Amino acid sequence: xxxxxxxxxxxxxxxxxxxxxxxxxxxxxxxxxxxxxxxxxxxxxxxxxxxxxxxxxxxxxxxxxxxxxxxxxxxxxxxxxxxxxxxxxxxxxxxxxxxxxxxxxxxxxxxxxxxxxxxxxxxxxxxxxxxxxxxxxxxxxxxxxxxxxxxxxxxxxxxxxxxxxxxxx
Numbered sequence: 001x002x003x004x005x006x007x008x009x010x011x012x013x014x015x016x017x018x019x020x021x022x023x024x025x026x027x028x029x030x031x032x033x034x035x036x037x038x039x040x041x042x043x044x045x046x047x048x049x050x051x052x053x054x055x056x057x058x059x060x061x062x063x064x065x066x067x068x069x070x071x072x073x074x075x076x077x078x079x080x081x082x083x084x085x086x087x088x089x090x091x092x093x094x095x096x097x098x099x100x101x102x103x104x105x106x107x108x109x110x111x112x113x114x115x116x117x118x119x120x121x122x123x124x125x126x127x128x129x130x131x132x133x134x135x136x137x138x139x140x141x142x143x144x145x146x147x148x149x150x151x152x153x154x155x156x157x158x159x160x161x162x163x164x165x166x167x168x169x
Contacts, residue, residue, distance in 0.1 A: 056121065064148050
């Protein structure tokens with residue numbers, strides 16, 4: 001039996017044609033990364049919309065009373081989770097009308113349509129405690145406006161205010 005040629009074993013230049021070295025080239029790696037970035041840029045907006053829809057399902061639904069008032073209670077910032085205190089205020093415009101909010105109104109307040117109904121979606125912040133006058137404009141055969149007075153309060157602050165009034169009496 002003949003001994004293997006040691007010179008042949010150590011000569012890598014002859015092996016390159018026969019066996020491909022394992023690994024990725026820089027170009028292949030960049031192409032794969034760009035495809036991943038492209039897919040993420042397509043998926044993230046869809047995931048954000050799905051998250052907002054899920055938050056809307058958890059939202060507290062409320063209606064405007066006969067006097068045009070809505071009462072909203074929010075939690076303390078330390079007890080509050082991202083999906084807490086989201087409110088959907090139902091608006092009842094006549095059929096086939098376009099509804100929008102007249103400015104000024106809080107910047108994070110949005111008008112949305114769900115299940116054929118118009119809602120004001122809002123998650124008031126701690127700084128929003130107080131009274132907010134919102135004007136809803138309904139455009140159909142005629143243009144009409146509805147004034148909504150939104151009272152945002154915190155349970156502890158409301159109880160403290162009541163106690164102060166009782167102490168003053």
